[in-house]
Amino acid sequence: MIQKLRQSGTLLGFVLILLFFALKLPDTFLTARNLINISQQLSMLAVVAATMTIVMVMNDFDLSVGSMASLSGIVAAMIFTAGYPVWVGLSAGLLVGVLGGLFNGFLVSVVGILPFVATLGTLTVFSGMAFLLSDGKTIFGRDIPTSFSGFARSGIEIGDIKIPMLTITAGLVIFICWCILEHTNFGRRLYAIGGNKEASHLAGIKVVRLRLIAFSLTGLGAAGAGLMYAARVASANPTQGSGLMLDAIAAVFLGMTMSRRGEPKVIYTLVGVLILGVLDNGMTQLRVDSYVREILVGLIVLAAVSVSSLSKRRQS
Amino acid sequence: MQSLTFSNMSKAFGGVPALADVTLNLSSGRVHALMGENGAGKSTLIKLIAGVLKPDSISVSKNGSPLPLNDARDAHEAGFRFIHQELLIVPQVSVAENILLSRDLPHRFGFAVNWNKVQAIAEEALAFLGATHIDVTLPAGDLPAGDKMMMKIAAALVSADQNEPVLYVLDEPTAALTVEESEMLFDVIERLKAKGTAILYVSHRIDEILRICDDVTVLRDGEFVTTNEISKTSKADIIEAMTGRDFKDAYPKREISIGTETIVRLKNVDTTNLHDLSFEIRAGEILGVSGLAEAGQTQLLKLFMGVGKIKSGTASFIDEELPGSPSDAWARRVAYIPRERRGEALCLDMSVRANIVLPHLSDYGFYAKPWLENKDAHKFGAKVRLKSNDVSQPVGQLSGGNQQKIVFARAIQGNPKLLLLDEPTRGVDIGAKYDIYLLVRELSARGCSVILTSTDLPEVLGMCDRVLVMHEGRQAHLLERGEMESADLLSHFYNGHQAS
């Protein structure tokens, strides 16, 4: 009973938030246009949060996703600038993500540094590299091919509504992450590592290798989000991904309050992402000051996590 | 003589009763045994008395007058002291601090911790137990299993300073102890008894119950069955009360002779911790590994799991090198039951199913196949008489013995060729123990070799064909079982040199 309540508390909160904005903004909030807009705004965060879930399932963290997103955008833009075709730039951007993720995984699982410390280090490294490559400037204008930025503006039309490609991409990534974590034995093993590393190792799970793979997937997701961002604003600058990391972790934590044993799940992460996105969109429309907005979002995340951990304690 | 009565004790988990209206009468100066099969409700009862689990109902009285018991603090103030089944220690801090965990540390000038005094108190408590060899400045996590238990017992003794202890409760304390450590414990119990405290004692080892206890209460499926004086009952009666069947507390005999093929060959093997290992194991043979606490038994088993490097000598498993890693080992059908089920074997928050199939996930292919996993979890769970509500129940909610059965179920899935058993029946009840022995015999009859180490010497002698005695990491003796008895085996433990 309490279990059910604890699990659905956050979901209930989400519904209340939706209701609140729907009442306050009767003309603009619950319109197809606004909802599609929200989904597009959220697509980058959704990609980062979904792939972040993969490492958080193992009780690990990746703080470097934000600067990885910036770095991959910069790398792709530099390659465009040098005149290479779009696919080369995209592949290079994604490759940087995989390599960066592998490096994180190497530090965490082979060298054995705590994920918090390791990825805090690579956060600065990636960010520094982005500044170094771009000379601290924004790359924009004619350097960015229209076929690249056009992607972010295009969409699939169904009747009157156009579903943006960014939203579709995010949907696909979430679907893939969900399949990986819930429906493959690879995912099972990651959950087992999160449950007990030593026991998993002795039960024959290749803990080192799996952590490497998981971190590189998170890196790949971060890089992908960076490219989506660059396409959307048709430019790349060395700080544009920096807001993603905290929001992504917050979304996973919000999601964890909804799952049965408090483990991260992609579907619940998605709900977390939606909560953050809806709050942001609604409050912007209500012209709430952006600093106040930050305070409120922080408090809401804390409230959800507190309620969940308190009710968990009550249970036993 | 003082008396303590706990009556109307009930507790249900999610509607399923774990304990139903049980009454327990304890008297000072007497050791009261609490017995029952795995999941019968013993630990639940103890947690109610300790105030750590919220009861559905309980009433307590001391010498006829009621005693409030709402939380752990009340229990402490009433003079109840506990050693729970699952050891709760803080591995990073010193043994001394662990021992003084439940009380205020002694201070100097009113604020600075008096570390000398902390150590002195801890050492004094260990000395009372006769465990003077433990270095109290060491991090508690570095202690061997037996010493950890000694440390917890010392902690229970020390927290007794504020008010006189009235009752000590020990939940399966000997499950992790070697013979001589158990003897030390029995000696302490004897002394506590003489001081006039009541003792509630849980164990699955009937022989020790018969030896040290005065009364026995039996539970079955959460319900009270009987209370008796030990002198007026017998082993058979107790087993009958526990299981509802009449059961022999014995070891199934070998029926099929050992195969001819040699599965394991070790010649002059040295690793960092192990030395001079030379032995062979044939298909279907059961080799016991025995010795004093931490003589290298666990390392020897782990060597076959690919943990630990061979520095010199030659070793082979089915004509190839030993497995290089645990995953390699499982893939080559080496199955392993680690000593510490909570630390090394189980993911407590995960389901029974996930825990059973964990080492065998690659057999299910790339995609997860929950229905097949369910089927296997049911099948192997049933083989070890697992008692759980459902295969999706988190393992952490099961009783200690049932958690152990999960580790065993996992080991027999996949039909091993070499089975490594480190304390396989730790905390397992008599009926299930016998079933596990039967399973080991069955595997052995199919040609699976077994290496077994256990602090329960009758188990080693009852099951094994030969016994390897280790002394400080060295192979000291390799004995044919013959007509050996526990005492004969024990005498070899202290004698580190090759006798012949």
Ligand SMILES: Nc1ncnc2c1ncn2[C@@H]1O[C@H](COP(=O)(O)OP(=O)(O)OP(=O)(O)O)[C@@H](O)[C@H]1O
């Ligand atoms: N937190 C919990 N949630 C649900 N069920 C529980 C929980 N704790 C215990 N149980 C159930 O209560 C029953 C009694 O468990 P208990 O631990 O008291 O058994 P026990 O007699 O100590 O067994 P063992 O000899 O194996 O230690 C078991 O069926 C167990 O599954």
Ligand SMILES: [Mg+2]
């Ligand atoms: Mg128990």
